[in-house]
Amino acid sequence: MADLTLYDHRASICSQMARLALVEKGLPHTRRSVDIMETNEQFEPWYVALNPKAVVPTLKIGADEIVTDTKRIVRRIDEFEGPDLSGDETAQDWLDRIMSLHYGVLLYRKRLDPDGTAPQVVARGNLLRELATERPDLKDLIAARLDGNARFQKILKDPALMAPFVDEANDLLAQMSGALADQAFLAGPRYSVADCFATAALARFTIHGFAEEWAGRPLEGYYARMKARPSFVAAEVVDTGTEADL
Numbered sequence: 001m002a003d004l005t006l007y008d009h010r011a012s013i014c015s016q017m018a019r020l021a022l023v024e025k026g027l028p029h030t031r032r033s034v035d036i037m038e039t040n041e042q043f044e045p046w047y048v049a050l051n052p053k054a055v056v057p058t059l060k061i062g063a064d065e066i067v068t069d070t071k072r073i074v075r076r077i078d079e080f081e082g083p084d085l086s087g088d089e090t091a092q093d094w095l096d097r098i099m100s101l102h103y104g105v106l107l108y109r110k111r112l113d114p115d116g117t118a119p120q121v122v123a124r125g126n127l128l129r130e131l132a133t134e135r136p137d138l139k140d141l142i143a144a145r146l147d148g149n150a151r152f153q154k155i156l157k158d159p160a161l162m163a164p165f166v167d168e169a170n171d172l173l174a175q176m177s178g179a180l181a182d183q184a185f186l187a188g189p190r191y192s193v194a195d196c197f198a199t200a201a202l203a204r205f206t207i208h209g210f211a212e213e214w215a216g217r218p219l220e221g222y223y224a225r226m227k228a229r230p231s232f233v234a235a236e237v238v239d240t241g242t243e244a245d246l
């Protein structure tokens, strides 16, 4: 069996999804933490060589197979021997839907100054501008990040722009509750990659204060069951702490 190395970050939601897949699959692996918060290690040349988008996670298999993008990573993990995590035909849709939410908006809307700015998002923009001068080799990547950061700041300043993101999150929770009304797992009768994604997303929603939205609904029992699985602790899923930890 090839050596597996996951380049990840403890609190990153995508990293948690990949870790859950590795643990549920029962695959021994090494983790190499990439500091995406303080030292911005994701922009270091050695990491950009592995992951040209400069995001975590990245899975390295053996000496030279590199897999990026969380959806591709969990699918690749599922190709190894172990329990089949593929789920039914709805599994891919769940991955897409869970991944399409803007978790940053959900997080920072709770951390706004009275004038509607999120200091961390502004600081991020400043840091990206500095990085743009230091790293001309990453010009296009940083320009795209800066565009995203400017859009993000605009959304956070305007409750009308922010509302659809919150509605989308609530819609997703309602859809999950609907699916779980008559089956134990999100994409069928067995645990699948959709549950890896859902568990990490619900953990993040818990920190964002959404748990009251699912009290008394099938999601409540589902999340309790996911939390009771040994993988929740083994994969270091984060659902406590303050938003400042993320």
Ligand SMILES: N[C@@H](CCC(=O)N[C@@H](CS)C(=O)NCC(=O)O)C(=O)O
Pocket (backbone or CB within 6 Å): 012, 013, 014, 015, 036, 042, 054, 055, 056, 057, 068, 069, 070, 071
């Ligand atoms: N589409 C990518 C998204 C990964 C992503 O956005 N990762 C975040 C953490 S959850 C990240 O590395 N952010 C670092 C940054 O924005 O500089 C995937 O699915 O792997």
